[in-house]
Amino acid sequence: xxxxxxxxLSAPEKLDRIGAYLSERLIRDVGRHRYGYVCIAMExxxxxxxxxxxxxINLFVESFLKMVAKLLESEKPNLQILGTNSFVKFANIExxxxxxxxxxxxxxxxxxxMCHSSHDDLEIKTKIRMSGIKGLQGVVRKTVNxxxxxxxxxxxxxxxxxxxxxxxxxxxxxxxSRSPSxxxxxxxxxxxxxxxxxxxxxxxxxxAAFGNIKNAIKPVLIHLDNxxxxxxxxxxxxxxxxxxxxxxxxxxxxxxxxxxxxxDANSRSAATVRAGIVEVLSEAAVIxxxxxxxxxxxxxxxxxxxxxxxxxxxxxxxxxxxxASLGTKIIKEHEERMFQxxxxxxxxxxxxxxxxxxxxxxxxxxxxxxxxxxxxHPVETGRxxxxxxxxxxxxxxxxxxxxxxxxxxSNMMSALPSNFLDRxxxxxxxxxxxxxxxxxxxxxxxxxxxxxxxxxxxxSTLSDISVLKLxxxxxxxxxxxxMKKHSQQxxxxxxxxxxxxxxxxxxxxxxxxxxxxxxxxxxxxxxVVDLIRLVLAVQDVAQVNEENLPVYNRCxxxxxxxxxxxxxxxxxxxxxxxxxxxxxxxxRKKEAPYMLPEDVFVEKPRLSANLDGVVIExxxxxxxxxxxxxxxxxxxxxxxxxxxxxxxxxxxxxxxRSIGETxxxxxxxxxxxxxxxxxxxxxxxxxxxxxKKAIVDSVAVEEQERERxxxxxxxxxxxxxEEIAAHCGARASLLQSKLNQIFEITIRPPPxxxxxxTAAYGQPQNHSIPVYEMKFPDLCVY
Numbered sequence: 040x041x042x043x044x045x046x047x048l049s050a051p052e053k054l055d056r057i058g059a060y061l062s063e064r065l066i067r068d069v070g071r072h073r074y075g076y077v078c079i080a081m082e083x084x085x086x087x088x089x090x091x092x093x094x095x096i097n098l099f100v101e102s103f104l105k106m107v108a109k110l111l112e113s114e115k116p117n118l119q120i121l122g123t124n125s126f127v128k129f130a131n132i133e134x135x136x137x138x139x140x141x142x143x144x145x146x147x148x149x150x151x152x153m154c155h156s157s158h159d160d161l162e163i164k165t166k167i168r169m170s171g172i173k174g175l176q177g178v179v180r181k182t183v184n185x186x187x188x189x190x191x192x193x194x195x196x197x198x199x200x201x202x203x204x205x206x207x208x209x210x211x212x213x214x215x216s217r218s219p220s221x222x223x224x225x226x227x228x229x230x231x232x233x234x235x236x237x238x239x240x241x242x243x244x245x246x247a248a249f250g251n252i253k254n255a256i257k258p259v260l261i262h263l264d265n266x267x268x269x270x271x272x273x274x275x276x277x278x279x280x281x282x283x284x285x286x287x288x289x290x291x292x293x294x295x296x297x298x299x300x301x302x303d304a305n306s307r308s309a310a311t312v313r314a315g316i317v318e319v320l321s322e323a324a325v326i327x328x329x330x331x332x333x334x335x336x337x338x339x340x341x342x343x344x345x346x347x348x349x350x351x352x353x354x355x356x357x358x359x360x361x362x363a364s365l366g367t368k369i370i371k372e373h374e375e376r377m378f379q380x381x382x383x384x385x386x387x388x389x390x391x392x393x394x395x396x397x398x399x400x401x402x403x404x405x406x407x408x409x410x411x412x413x414x415x416h417p418v419e420t421g422r423x424x425x426x427x428x429x430x431x432x433x434x435x436x437x438x439x440x441x442x443x444x445x446x447x448x449s450n451m452m453s454a455l456p457s458n459f460l461d462r463x464x465x466x467x468x469x470x471x472x473x474x475x476x477x478x479x480x481x482x483x484x485x486x487x488x489x490x491x492x493x494x495x496x497x498x499s500t501l502s503d504i505s506v507l508k509l510x511x512x513x514x515x516x517x518x519x520x521x522m523k524k525h526s527q528q529x530x531x532x533x534x535x536x537x538x539x540x541x542x543x544x545x546x547x548x549x550x551x552x553x554x555x556x557x558x559x560x561x562x563x564x565x566x567v568v569d570l571i572r573l574v575l576a577v578q579d580v581a582q583v584n585e586e587n588l589p590v591y592n593r594c595x596x597x598x599x600x601x602x603x604x605x606x607x608x609x610x611x612x613x614x615x616x617x618x619x620x621x622x623x624x625x626x627r628k629k630e631a632p633y634m635l636p637e638d639v640f641v642e643k644p645r646l647s648a649n650l651d652g653v654v655i656e657x658x659x660x661x662x663x664x665x666x667x668x669x670x671x672x673x674x675x676x677x678x679x680x681x682x683x684x685x686x687x688x689x690x691x692x693x694x695x696r697s698i699g700e701t702x703x704x705x706x707x708x709x710x711x712x713x714x715x716x717x718x719x720x721x722x723x724x725x726x727x728x729x730x731k732k733a734i735v736d737s738v739a740v741e742e743q744e745r746e747r748x749x750x751x752x753x754x755x756x757x758x759x760x761e762e763i764a765a766h767c768g769a770r771a772s773l774l775q776s777k778l779n780q781i782f783e784i785t786i787r788p789p790p791x792x793x794x795x796x797t798a799a800y801g802q803p804q805n806h807s808i809p810v811y812e813m814k815f816p817d818l819c820v821y
Contacts (some may be wrong), residue, residue, distance in 0.1 A: 040083060042653040043092050054091060054796030058084070065106050069113060077118065081106065081125050088129060098344040100141070103129065111149045115161050119153060123170040123177075130177030143178050147196050150174035153205035154236075168207055168232045175200050176239045183246045194258075200243070207236035209266075209274060230295060237281060252286065253292040260301045269315030274513045279319050283326040291327035298323060299342045303722040306349055307359045310374035313346065314381040321385035325392055337395065340401055343382050344408050344435065349374045350382070351430045368748035379434055387441025396801060402442055406462050429471060436466070436477035451521040451561065454485050467532045472541040477550035479536070486556045494554040498636040499597065500605045500624050510560050511610075518561045526566060529557070530573050537577045538586050542642050547595045554603050558610060567611060568668070568677050569670035574600045575661050576682035582653060594646050597634035601627065604659055613666035623659055631657050775815055 065080040084103050091099070103125075105612055108120030153171030158164035179200070182191040191200075209234060247255050259278060268274050281292060298320045305313055324339065342801050354375040373428060390401055392704055448454035455463075467478040483492055489510035499505070527623065536542075536550060558570060580586065581596035588596075601624055608620040625633065632638040633647040661679065669675025755763065 040086060043083065044086060047087055047091055053119075054087070054099040055102070057087065062102040062106050066109055069118070071110060074118070077110075077244065078121065080348070081121055084240070086127055087127055088132065100129070100814060104141075105145075108145055108149075111146070111153075111469065112752055116158065116167055117682060120166060122169045123150070123153075123174045126176045127173050130181045136634060139181070140483040143191075144196075146174065146178055147191075147199055150178065151199040151203040154207055154232075154649075165232060169235055169292055171203065172232060172239055175203065176242065179239070179243050179246070183243075192247070192254050194254055197254045198258050198261075199383070201240075202242045202262045204236040204243075205259065205262050205278065206233040208240070208278070209268075216565050224452070225378055229669070239458075240281060241285040244282055247286060249290060249293070251280050253297060256282065256297045260297065264305075268424045269312045269319075272315040272318050274316060275319045276322050279323045279669070280326070283323050291323075295320070295324060295327055295339060299339060302342060306499075308344065310350070310378040314349075314374075314378045317343070317346075317378070317381045317385050321381075321388050324385070324389040336397055336401065337404055339389065340386065340404060343386055343440070344405065347379060347434050347438070348431060355426060355430070355706075381435065381755040383437050386438045387444065390442040391445060395446075397452065398442065398446060402439065402446075403456070405435055405439050405442065406459050409462065409466065409543060411462065412467060418755060421556065423716055425534060429474075432466065432469075432471075432474055433477065436474060436481065437615045440477055440481050440484065443481050446485060447488060449488070449515070450484075450517045451486075452517055452524075455525070458526075464532045468535055468539075470541070472539070472543065474545065475536060475542075476541065476546055476549060479546070483549065483552050483556060486553070486560050488560060491556060491559055492552060495555045496548065498548055498551045498640050500602055500635060500637070501620075504606060504609045508761070509559060514561060514563045519563055522561050522563070522566050526569060530569060533575060534573060534580075534682070534684050537599070540586070540592060542592060544595075547599050547640065551599055551602055555606055558607055564673055565677075567607065567734055568674055569682070571604070571607060571664060571668075572661075572678065572680065574603050575664070575760050577658060579681070581650075582658065584650075589646060590646050590648075590650060591639075593650050594633050594639045594644070598636040598639040600659065601634065602636045611668070611671075613668060613671045615670070616664065618661065619663050626656050643645060693752055 043057070047057060048652065061080050061084055067077040068080065084106060087099070088103060089455070107122045107126050107129075110125075111121060113122075125130060150171045153167050153174065156164050156167040156171065158167060180192060244255060244755055259282070263275050263278070265534075279298075283291060286294065298316065301322065302313065302316045307318060320339075354372045357372075386405075390398055392403065412433055446454065463478060463481065465713055469475060488514065488661045491507075491509055494507045494509065533550060533553065536546070539546070554570060554574070562570070577596050578600045581588070581593040581600075599618075604620050605624060607782070608617045625670055627634045631647070631653070634653075635646055638645045661681070665675045665678035668678055
């Protein structure tokens with residue numbers, strides 16, 4: 040061998056003939072089953088290959104690869120392993136000269152076949168599979184970085200390599216189930232095909248460039264589909280963890296896009312399959328968020344929300360094609376509910392990894408998808424449409440709650456922008472109690488920035504709130520600006536939420552938490568005063584009972600007011616205020632415990648049969664509170680004013696009409712000799728009763744407004760185009776005529792101070808009195 044090596048190095052032009060001779064001998068010995076000579080020939084080829092690196096080595100390599108292929112074609116496992124080991128040695132050699140015509144298609148196919156070996160002998164099967172994995176690893180190393188070689192990233196190769204590696208990864212449980220003795224453990228670990236396959240897969244993905252990620256991931260998805268590996272989802276999650284930690288961080292969003300596309304492609308698959316894909320997406324997205332997610336943030340949430348809507352449709356219809364199927368509806372509903380929970384969990388887990396600015400965008404994006412019954416956001420009508428709208432609203436609000444949990448933003452103006460807050464609060468007054476509760480919890484999540492939320496989970500009248508260990512910071516300037524802009528809007532919705540008849544204990548606990556957090560996070564002296572006025576107004580609601588609330592609701596409002604005033608009195612640390620609150624609470628404990636949270640917010644509330652005879656000693660008096668707080672520097676004049684909700688914003692969902700819809704302050708423009716209006720109509724006298732009647736909404740007006748808007752929405756959805764165009768054209772003509780009339784009035788010369796009547800409307804003016812001839816009154820002396 041030494042002489043042969045010396046001869047080959049000194050006469051490299053003879054290498055191709057040496058290789059051809061050895062190849063011929065090896066093929067002949069294989070056919071004659073002379074395996075000892077086969078091993079000698081392969082050893083000679085290996086040593087020559089390792090020693091020689093001349094330019095003419097390409098012809099020698101062709102002979103070498105022909106011999107390896109001959110060994111791999113053999114049915115003898117030992118020859119297959121021998122050929123694989125020689126190929127691995129060859130793969131580790133860096134060649135000096137490129138080869139333009141070498142092909143590795145046979146080796147990819149053969150090594151992939153060896154990875155799926157099903158030999159009867161377990162030990163031999165393991166060796167063959169490991170040889171196949173090593174061979175694939177050698178092919179990858181030889182070709183992946185050489186542009187002149189066959190492109191290993193082509194789908195025809197990836198569709199063989201990747202499934203072969205995943206097939207061996209699947210059987211790691213089988214390998215682990217065989218518990219070897221401690222002395223044999225290290226040897227067994229070395230012989231584990233699963234570990235070798237994982238190492239090879241990591242190396243393959245680590246070498247993948249930007250344009251090759253798709254070809255590498257697609258076979259993984261197909262393999263998981265073909266073998267139904269989404270439902271247990273353990274193996275699928277493990278695979279994608281390997282993928283996400285192996286690829287370059289800047290390529291993470293490509294994997295996310297592949298998963299999203301696969302989820303869309305499986306939108307009609309079983310809910311358990313879709314739930315498995317979503318779980319894998321959740322794990323992958325969390326890993327990707329630590330690197331570079333790229334432009335896929337909103338795309339991911341958009342896909343998840345679309346799948347949520349489809350799942351709601353499937354649950355309502357009981358089938359994937361829209362036709363009802365009674366036999367499978369219950370099973371489908373249960374499965375779809377599991378899928379919906381998985382989607383919501385994924386939305387929350389991914390959002391928790393995003394930076395604040397991206398999280399804010401996601402929050403606005405989800406809120407824009409919530410269906411609201413207004414002209415800009417038409418909703419479906421009918422029983423099925425109402426159920427779909429309600430389920431969609433609940434699922435999206437659940438998603439929003441997941442995203443908002445733990446959201447930290449120092450500036451409330453950024454956390455709750457006007458467009459988001461308007462849409463959120465418009466859902467706070469819906470008839471559905473579950474939706475209202477979600478809105479309250481979302482508001483609490485945004486406002487709670489110091490982790491005080493859980494300390495107000497139960498409503499109580501603690502004599503010393505220091506045991507709560509509240510984290511209180513001074514109200515910042517940005518918070519003050521936010522409250523100046525939005526406080527009345529928040530107060531109004533809290534007040535109207537308290538009056539809802541369908542409120543349960545959880546609603547009152549959420550309202551108490553919201554009031555408490557407003558007092559701790561966003562309160563200055565003005566806010567404290569307004570919150571006290573608000574709670575006293577809620578007490579008046581329970582006392583007067585114009586809404587005909589049930590006894591439980593009235594007792595709950597009394598108890599809510601007592602708990603909040605007890606808290607705010609200790610936060611303000613005004614002794615006289617604390618004393619008054621304490622006296623009323625003690626009086627209630629003795630004579631009216633049904634007005635305190637300890638008796639109301641329990642599993643079996645202890646209520647009073649009659650609340651009409653509540654004496655003044657049981658109530659918190661506004662005059663007394665304004666007196667004691669006024670002495671401590673608070674605005675006593677403002678405290679004396681009873682709280683009246685500011686009805687200036689349009690309530691889209693509750694259909695309560697706003698002042699802008701009930702009061703029209705008409706400015707009378709005097710138009711003389713108008714062809715439409717010859718006589719001056721006297722303006723209606725505006726009195727206190729008129730304003731009160733205009734402001735206070737009645738149930739009848741509410742119903743009429745709801746019906747009118749429903750008809751408008753239905754008309755624009757179902758009416759023919761010609762009818763809609765004619766209607767809009769008529770309105771445009773009317774508007775134009777009014778504008779023409781206004782322009783005619785405004786462009787005429789002003790009336791003469793001398794009292795002379797100007798020309799009639801539409802008639803040309805003959806003359807105008809000069810200013811120096813005008814007669815001014817005696818008072819105009821200058």
